[in-house]
Amino acid sequence: KNTVVIVGAGSTHTPGIIQSLLQKKEEFPLKKLILFDIDEERMNMVKSIMTQFIEEAYENLEVISTSDYKEAFTDVDFVFAQIRQGGLKMRSCDEKIPLKYGVVGQETCGPGGSISYGIRSIPAVIEIIRQAKKYSPNCWILNYSNPAAVVAEATRREFGNERILNICDMPVAILLSYSKMLGLKDWTELDPEYFGLNHFGWFTALYDKTGKDRLPELRKLILENGMTACSDKHHKDKDWQKTWKQYAEIIKDYPEYLPNSYLQYYLYSSDVVKKMDPSYTRADMVINGREKEMIEEYQKYLANPSEYKSPIQEFTVFGDFIVDAAASIAYNKGYRYLVIVENNGAIPNLPSDVMVEVPAYLRSWGPEAISRKPISTFYKGLIENQAASEKLAVDAYFENSYDKALQAIAINKTIPSTNIAKAILDDFIEANGEYWPRL
Numbered sequence: 001k002n003t004v005v006i007v008g009a010g011s012t013h014t015p016g017i018i019q020s021l022l023q024k025k026e027e028f029p030l031k032k033l034i035l036f037d038i039d040e041e042r043m044n045m046v047k048s049i050m051t052q053f054i055e056e057a058y059e060n061l062e063v064i065s066t067s068d069y070k071e072a073f074t075d076v077d078f079v080f081a082q083i084r085q086g087g088l089k090m091r092s093c094d095e096k097i098p099l100k101y102g103v104v105g106q107e108t109c110g111p112g113g114s115i116s117y118g119i120r121s122i123p124a125v126i127e128i129i130r131q132a133k134k135y136s137p138n139c140w141i142l143n144y145s146n147p148a149a150v151v152a153e154a155t156r157r158e159f160g161n162e163r164i165l166n167i168c169d170m171p172v173a174i175l176l177s178y179s180k181m182l183g184l185k186d187w188t189e190l191d192p193e194y195f196g197l198n199h200f201g202w203f204t205a206l207y208d209k210t211g212k213d214r215l216p217e218l219r220k221l222i223l224e225n226g227m228t229a230c231s232d233k234h235h236k237d238k239d240w241q242k243t244w245k246q247y248a249e250i251i252k253d254y255p256e257y258l259p260n261s262y263l264q265y266y267l268y269s270s271d272v273v274k275k276m277d278p279s280y281t282r283a284d285m286v287i288n289g290r291e292k293e294m295i296e297e298y299q300k301y302l303a304n305p306s307e308y309k310s311p312i313q314e315f316t317v318f319g320d321f322i323v324d325a326a327a328s329i330a331y332n333k334g335y336r337y338l339v340i341v342e343n344n345g346a347i348p349n350l351p352s353d354v355m356v357e358v359p360a361y362l363r364s365w366g367p368e369a370i371s372r373k374p375i376s377t378f379y380k381g382l383i384e385n386q387a388a389s390e391k392l393a394v395d396a397y398f399e400n401s402y403d404k405a406l407q408a409i410a411i412n413k414t415i416p417s418t419n420i421a422k423a424i425l426d427d428f429i430e431a432n433g434e435y436w437p438r439l
């Protein structure tokens with residue numbers, strides 16, 4: 001049985017994760033569940049809304065909430081880390097500053113994602129992992145704190161990614177949509193071939209259970225009807241619908257593979273900027289939309305639990321994926337998932353020390369990445385450019401280097417000119433204040 005600590009437990013993603021943990025109690029039984037957050041009010045709300053469901057699933061499960069490292073990390077088997085340093089307020093700065101200069105403003109892509117949020121997130125994630133390893137040296141850390149690509153590179157340098165697995169739910173969310181469009185039951189019905197970086201990769205084949213590649217058929221479906229199934233609840237609102245619509249358009253121009261939807265920020269930067277409102281970005285939509293609605297739901301439920309069946313309407317792939325990944329590691333099941341690992345030859349013509357997103361079998365001793373043939377020039381060029389930007393952001397953090405931070409921004413494909421890179425960097429330094437080291 002497993003003791004799990006959810007770090008960043010006050011997040012509106014947490015109820016979905018707990019729900020998955022409860023639903024999968026046979027595959028991944030719990031001994032104890034620990035909730036950790038610096039925002040105790042949010043965390044305790046999440047705890048209260050989940051109490052009844054936990055009691056229905058487990059007779060006597062010990063559940064604690066804490067903001068103390070020792071209490072959180074002593075004798076744990078798995079750490080699920082999903083922190084957002086600076087909260088949605090800082091997400092808003094990451095998005096708005098680049099947009100001021102006509103550059104993509106996005107949570108994980110372009111300069112706001114890789115550099116502003118990256119440099120802010122690194123020390124926070126490192127601290128969590130350090131504390132976890134101090135109190136439970138053998139625990140596994142499943143980290144999906146963003147920007148995952150930059151965070152994964154930083155944890156590689158700091159810890160060699162020993163018992164750390166960096167993951168992202170986006171490939172799974174996309175796969176779920178694909179599987180629905182193909183009339184399949186679930187994302188686990190498709191075995192993908194995929195290469196790239198986090199939020200920067202391509203599906204090259206999608207095998208169903210009979211071994212047939214369904215990618216060509218799916219591409220036709222998307223071209224004819226668009227992305228008709230947007231599967232999981234976190235990617236369903238109007239703004240994400242826009243993303244899926246644009247996604248269908250990329251496929252026309254790049255017919256070879258199926259890209260991760262985030263590639264639109266790099267391949268159509270200026271078109272995307274035209275569609276963004278620099279004074280009302282995704283952070284505002286999340287604050288005034290999903291966050292507000294979910295908190296209202298929680299409060300309604302807490303006021304009258306007997307009338308509400310569940311404050312969580314649907315299961316999320318986010319929760320299911322992390323629990324399945326943990327089960328695969330805990331019980332050496334060898335599930336094949338897309339995860340972020342050190343390249344080491346998985347993509348033979350990329351450097352070995354780049355953190356890539358590829359299929360891997362999850363074993364109790366760690367992920368075993370699948371190696372495939374070299375990638376062609378277009379993809380190699382794009383990936384090397386993006387990886388350089390991410391590595392430079394991590395250099396900037398570890399070396400406290402203004403010059404490296406400037407290079408990280410200037411080299412990014414979303415940036416038209418170095419003057420703009422410099423102006424954006426200077427604004428980031430001011431906006432991030434104490435969150436950033438002094439460069």
Ligand code: G6P
Binds near residue numbers: 108173286
């Ligand atoms: C996907 C990505 C996450 C990202 C999220 C943002 O799930 O994989 O990395 O955090 O989308 O969604 P939001 O609705 O908050 O913009």
Ligand code: MN
Binds near residue numbers: 148168169170199
């Ligand atoms: Mn992600």
